[in-house]
Amino acid sequence: MESLFSGDLRLLGGGDGLKEDGCGDVGWSSSPLPDDIYSASHFALISAYQDIKTRQAGLERENSDIKRKLKIYEIKFPMISEFGDDRNSYCSFESKETVLLQSENSNLQLRVNALTHEREREEMRGSVVEYKAVRKEE
Numbered sequence: 001m002e003s004l005f006s007g008d009l010r011l012l013g014g015g016d017g018l019k020e021d022g023c024g025d026v027g028w029s030s031s032p033l034p035d036d037i038y039s040a041s042h043f044a045l046i047s048a049y050q051d052i053k054t055r056q057a058g059l060e061r062e063n064s065d066i067k068r069k070l071k072i073y074e075i076k077f078p079m080i081s082e083f084g085d086d087r088n089s090y091c092s093f094e095s096k097e098t099v100l101l102q103s104e105n106s107n108l109q110l111r112v113n114a115l116t117h118e119r120e121r122e123e124m125r126g127s128v129v130e131y132k133a134v135r136k137e138e
Contacts, residue, residue: 045136049129056122063115070108077101 077098 042136045129045133049126049133052122052126052129056119056126059115059119059122063112063119066108066112066115070105070112073101073105073108077105
């Protein structure tokens with residue numbers, strides 16, 4: 001178990017962390033950290049990584065559900081996907097239900113875009129946590 005904590009991230013206090021030498025280069029301080037700080041920083045990294053993976057999986061499920069609903073609406077109501085928001089091409093007798101479906105379609109598309117953006121941010125955070133974990137193992 002001790003081998004898991006052999007890296008030195010300087011995430012928590014107790015060390016100098018990054019330091020600059022006389023030549024302007026930045027490097028890691030070589031002073032050792034107490035074992036409890038290794039354990040805490042390792043646990044924090046693992047917890048953050050697991051949380052990010054869980055949230056990403058949830059967002060991906062929600063994103064796929066929304067995409068599936070959007071496809072169903074586009075199949076049921078092809079005029080929505082053909083015309084988009086071009087309201088001039090519709091006749092003046094368009095029903096209230098069609099307008100509501102268009103609005104819901106737009107809202108779903110916005111939600112898909114937001115979830116995609118959130119997933120990309122989660123992936124970025126995951127890669128940062130993974131980088132820190134790899135850096136710690138060195």
